[in-house]
Amino acid sequence: MAGGAGLIRRAAAGGLGLLVAAALLAPYAVMLLTALKPEAELRVTPPRLLPAEWRPQNFWAVLRDPEFQSWLRVSLVVAVVSTALVIAAAVPAAYHTARHRFAGRGAFLFLVLVTQMFAPTALVVGLYREFFELGLINTYAALILVNAAFNLAFAIWILRAFFASIPREIEEAAAVDGCGRAGTLLRVVLPVALPGIVTATIFAFIAAWNEYIVALTLMTDAAMRPLTVGITTYVTAYVQHWDLLFAASVIAIVPVVVLFALIEPYLVSGLTAGSVK
Amino acid sequence: MMSRRLLPVLTLLCVIAAVGAACGRGDGKPATIKVVIAEYSRDHTRPFWQDLAEQYTKQTGIKVDLQVIDWNSIDQQVSTMIQNNQPPDVLNLNSFSSYAKDGLLYSADEALSSKTRDDFLEAFARGGTYKDKLYGFPILASARAFFYNRDLLERAKVEPPRTWDDLVQAARKVQALGGGVIGYALPLGPEEAQAEWSIWMWNNGGDWKSGDAWTINSDKNVQTLSFLAALANTHRVTQVNPGKTNRTDGAFQLFKDGKVGMVMGFSPLAAQLDAEGKVHYGVTQMPTNVGTPVTLGVEDYLMAFKKKGNQEAVRQFLDLYYQPEQITRWITAEGFLPVTKTGLARMSGNEKLKPYLDALPSARLAPTTDPVWDKVKLDVQQTIGLAVQPGGDPRQVLDRLQKNAAESGR
Amino acid sequence: MGRALLWLGPSLVLIAAVVIYPAVELVRASLGRYSITGLYQGAVGLRNYGRLLEQEALPTVVGNTVTWVVLVVGITIVISLGLAQLLNAPFPGRRLVRWALIVPWAASLIMTSKLFVWLYDYYFGLVNRALVAAGLLRGPVDWLGDDATVMGAMIAVGVFVSLPFTTYVLLAGLATIPGEVYEAARVDGASGWRAYRAVTLPLLRPALLVAAVLNIIYVFNSFPIVWTLNDRNPGMAHDTMITYMYKIAFKSALRDVGLAAALGVVNVGLILIAVLAYLKVSRWREEPV
Numbered sequence: 001m002a003g004g005a006g007l008i009r010r011a012a013a014g015g016l017g018l019l020v021a022a023a024l025l026a027p028y029a030v031m032l033l034t035a036l037k038p039e040a041e042l043r044v045t046p047p048r049l050l051p052a053e054w055r056p057q058n059f060w061a062v063l064r065d066p067e068f069q070s071w072l073r074v075s076l077v078v079a080v081v082s083t084a085l086v087i088a089a090a091v092p093a094a095y096h097t098a099r100h101r102f103a104g105r106g107a108f109l110f111l112v113l114v115t116q117m118f119a120p121t122a123l124v125v126g127l128y129r130e131f132f133e134l135g136l137i138n139t140y141a142a143l144i145l146v147n148a149a150f151n152l153a154f155a156i157w158i159l160r161a162f163f164a165s166i167p168r169e170i171e172e173a174a175a176v177d178g179c180g181r182a183g184t185l186l187r188v189v190l191p192v193a194l195p196g197i198v199t200a201t202i203f204a205f206i207a208a209w210n211e212y213i214v215a216l217t218l219m220t221d222a223a224m225r226p227l228t229v230g231i232t233t234y235v236t237a238y239v240q241h242w243d244l245l246f247a248a249s250v251i252a253i254v255p256v257v258v259l260f261a262l263i264e265p266y267l268v269s270g271l272t273a274g275s276v277k
Numbered sequence: 278m279m280s281r282r283l284l285p286v287l288t289l290l291c292v293i294a295a296v297g298a299a300c301g302r303g304d305g306k307p308a309t310i311k312v313v314i315a316e317y318s319r320d321h322t323r324p325f326w327q328d329l330a331e332q333y334t335k336q337t338g339i340k341v342d343l344q345v346i347d348w349n350s351i352d353q354q355v356s357t358m359i360q361n362n363q364p365p366d367v368l369n370l371n372s373f374s375s376y377a378k379d380g381l382l383y384s385a386d387e388a389l390s391s392k393t394r395d396d397f398l399e400a401f402a403r404g405g406t407y408k409d410k411l412y413g414f415p416i417l418a419s420a421r422a423f424f425y426n427r428d429l430l431e432r433a434k435v436e437p438p439r440t441w442d443d444l445v446q447a448a449r450k451v452q453a454l455g456g457g458v459i460g461y462a463l464p465l466g467p468e469e470a471q472a473e474w475s476i477w478m479w480n481n482g483g484d485w486k487s488g489d490a491w492t493i494n495s496d497k498n499v500q501t502l503s504f505l506a507a508l509a510n511t512h513r514v515t516q517v518n519p520g521k522t523n524r525t526d527g528a529f530q531l532f533k534d535g536k537v538g539m540v541m542g543f544s545p546l547a548a549q550l551d552a553e554g555k556v557h558y559g560v561t562q563m564p565t566n567v568g569t570p571v572t573l574g575v576e577d578y579l580m581a582f583k584k585k586g587n588q589e590a591v592r593q594f595l596d597l598y599y600q601p602e603q604i605t606r607w608i609t610a611e612g613f614l615p616v617t618k619t620g621l622a623r624m625s626g627n628e629k630l631k632p633y634l635d636a637l638p639s640a641r642l643a644p645t646t647d648p649v650w651d652k653v654k655l656d657v658q659q660t661i662g663l664a665v666q667p668g669g670d671p672r673q674v675l676d677r678l679q680k681n682a683a684e685s686g687r
Numbered sequence: 688m689g690r691a692l693l694w695l696g697p698s699l700v701l702i703a704a705v706v707i708y709p710a711v712e713l714v715r716a717s718l719g720r721y722s723i724t725g726l727y728q729g730a731v732g733l734r735n736y737g738r739l740l741e742q743e744a745l746p747t748v749v750g751n752t753v754t755w756v757v758l759v760v761g762i763t764i765v766i767s768l769g770l771a772q773l774l775n776a777p778f779p780g781r782r783l784v785r786w787a788l789i790v791p792w793a794a795s796l797i798m799t800s801k802l803f804v805w806l807y808d809y810y811f812g813l814v815n816r817a818l819v820a821a822g823l824l825r826g827p828v829d830w831l832g833d834d835a836t837v838m839g840a841m842i843a844v845g846v847f848v849s850l851p852f853t854t855y856v857l858l859a860g861l862a863t864i865p866g867e868v869y870e871a872a873r874v875d876g877a878s879g880w881r882a883y884r885a886v887t888l889p890l891l892r893p894a895l896l897v898a899a900v901l902n903i904i905y906v907f908n909s910f911p912i913v914w915t916l917n918d919r920n921p922g923m924a925h926d927t928m929i930t931y932m933y934k935i936a937f938k939s940a941l942r943d944v945g946l947a948a949a950l951g952v953v954n955v956g957l958i959l960i961a962v963l964a965y966l967k968v969s970r971w972r973e974e975p976v
Contacts, residue, residue: 047816095694117959157897199855234319237317238611239549257786356936468919470921522919534810660921
């Protein structure tokens with residue numbers, strides 16, 4: 001009996017899942033199809049979904065463009081390093097605030113949250129001045145630091161929630177086994193908290209990958225522009241290449257999906273595997 | 278053992294370096310100048326200015342920090358630079374008088390050779406003058422012309438209109454063709470509403486200013502704006518929500534799609550139409566209500582910012598750009614109009630540009646020489662579209678614009 | 688406390704360098720007078736704040752912002768709770784759905800917004816075409832131009848792009864709930880909706896807190912969606928605080944970065960109030976259980 005009901009439930013879930021996936025992907029399917037159209041077909045009335053003339057050349061044109069490759073490189077470096085940095089800073093902070101009551105704990109968490117409330121658009125002028133004084137305009141370091149800081153609140157808060165929900169028994173067992181505080185963290189807690197860390201990683205990477213306004217202001221040298229700033233050059237006030245813009249946007253999604261594919265298996269929790277026993 | 282010999286060598290090197298640095302700073306030449314150019318097109322703007330910068334560096338030994346910024350962001354980026362006291366040395370923008378008013382700029386006497394100064398076309402030089410000095414050096418220009426779709430007008434059996442009455446007639450007949458066809462595409466959205474509005478306003482005998490006083494809400498102007506509102510709401514010969522349509526992603530797109538009978542355009546639009554080859558279009562003068570058609574001329578500017586020790590460096594850079602081969606090469610590539618006498622002579626043979634070059638003598642410029650214009654322009658962009666909405670009030674909108682303009686002057 | 692500094696140190700340094708310094712600059716800018724070019728012209732105390740309160744568009748903008756935040760965050764959380772529940776248990780094609788969920792998040796907000804401007808277009812947009820063909824609309828609608836539909840159109844996009852992040856946070860939260868808890872609930876006789884309300888939701892509280900609070904902050908400050916979708920509309924009728932701030936600084940007759948900075952500071956205050964209000968409300972709900 002359980003098998004039959006389970007089957008129906010799974011089929012229903014499968015159907016629902018398919019609908020959800022279609023709804024989520026539909027706009028981007030349109031983007032993809034638009035990227036495969038030649039310039040002249042972009043604006044027609046009545047609008048057509050499929051290209052009359054298929055132009056995969058748009059994608060090659062973008063991929064072959066050395067400028068595009070440069071933007072891609074910059075985005076990758078900034079996103080990867082800033083993500084590593086934010087996780088490295090957030091994990092100890094989140095762990096310590098999750099496990100210990102200390103004077104200033106509430107203040108710290110609150111401060112972290114409040115700093116997130118300043119809109120990047122408002123901070124950009126001050127950031128420009130600061131990094132100019134430091135001589136860090138047009139450097140990787142500038143964007144790495146900024147992106148790491150901007151994503152700190154999220155990383156700390158979600159990691160904290162995660163660490164807090166891990167039963168203390170696991171750590172106590174480790175302490176009995178003779179692990180020190182840092183050792184406990186590294187060898188016991190982190191593996192169990194992996195889903196939270198993975199979530200934080202995806203978030204930080206995507207946020208850094210798609211950041212625009214600070215990159216625009218701090219990276220004035222064309223060779224140091226990331227993707228978000230670079231692809232806006234396809235559409236200017238007087239000349240617009242919408243087909244190339246959409247092709248580049250589709251390509252820009254790929255690295256994120258690849259990263260996700262690599263770490264998605266770790267989203268499954270180790271907790272339910274009964275590590276307490 | 279090593280360090281004994283190393284130390285004197287290091288000291289010597291330090292001394293040499295210090296002397297060298299002092300020498301460098303001594304003659305007042307900057308090591309780099311910052312040049313900010315607006316991005317007119319992806320294919321031409323950066324390559325040209327990159328090339329120019331390299332020539333300049335070879336000539337003078339001064340490096341160029343070239344920044345090409347798209348039009349959407351350039352105001353914000355420049356404002357950020359100035360807020361931080363890091364203005365560029367050379368700036369390309371579509372306004373200049375506010376910067377002149379703040380005392381930030383070199384005048385033409387200070388930053389240009391006399392040969393360059395004398396080469397500017399009269400009207401454009403005047404358009405860059407503030408308090409009798411030339412601060413906004415013309416960099417390029419464009420003029421608007423009246424575009425029409427030959428096929429649609431033929432099908433509707435109308436001629437390109439010469440007067441406003443003709444326009445209404447023509448638009449109604451084109452609109453009546455059905456099938457989603459639009460008579461006249463009217464872009465009064467925030468992108469460049471002041472451009473479209475200027476042309477209509479002038480062709481009814483109205484103007485932005487009369488002498489030093491703003492006349493935005495003159496009776497003639499109210500009449501004009503009401504006429505446009507009628508086009509939208511009474512005759513219904515425009516696209517939907519003209520107060521909320523921009524040119525580049527709205528009116529022009531519809532015209533390029535072949536769905537629009539008439540629109541006001543300029544040479545970049547013609548270039549795109551030619552490239553796509555979809556629409557048979559014609560270019561003619563603006564329809565007018567006062568006998569002689571008037572069109573809008575727009576010039577963009579190059580400005581030189583006053584910074585310690587950069588005057589000579591900036592002068593050399595500007596003179597390099599204003600050499601006839603250089604400036605003509607770039608303006609031709611981008612599809613715009615010349616601003617110098619030598620440039621005009623070289624480009625007058627260009628067939629594609631003929632309608633705009635012919636229109637140049639009768640082209641009028643916006644009052645860019647008045648710093649208040651920078652605010653008025655934005656005000657018009659943000660609010661004039663409200664007048665042509667159903668239930669919009671042209672007089673009220675113009676009264677507010679007038680009020681804001683008058684108050685900004687103080 | 689010294690120990691704490693060791694663990695918190697890197698975070699504090701990052702925050703101090705990247706946020707505190709520019710935040711101080713922002714406050715300083717709000718106390719200054721600036722020319723239209725951005726040139727600093729002296730300190731004027733709190734005058735900018737006073738002028739801010741006199742702005743005609745302010746009440747509309749604040750109202751828009753409240754609507755925008757409440758609806759986007761609210762709708763996103765409700766749908767995400769469902770999605771997370773769906774994705775928590777295995778079913779054929781679950782992998783595909785999880786991958787599909789990443790895409791709206793992976794694509795940049797600017798590009799997604801530009802895409803939706805196309806989709807919503809009166810003449811060239813596929814939304815009109817699809818809805819008219821399906822018989823749900825009699826004629827095309829100017830989604831981004833018609834005052835009645837602009838906000839709804841923007842909110843739809845806001846929800847669409849917020850779903851992935853929220854769902855994944857809630858999924859992470861669900862993953863921490865051990866299977867034994869559901870077993871215990873079933874043994875007690877609770878199942879389905881009752882089990883969800885009594886067991887799952889309370890255990891999801893930490894994840895919900897993170898999702899809601901962070902969403903409130905991000906949606907409040909979300910610039911690209913409103914800016915891009917509202918781009919063709921004159922006036923400030925549909926702006927939120929953040930786009931209004933940008934317009935004050937660069938795109939309106941005011942061109943006043945001092946005033947914009949004041950708005951930026953006030954904005955932080957508003958977000959603070961919103962978050963505190965949320966925290967208060969959500970703690971309140973703890974009692975009855």
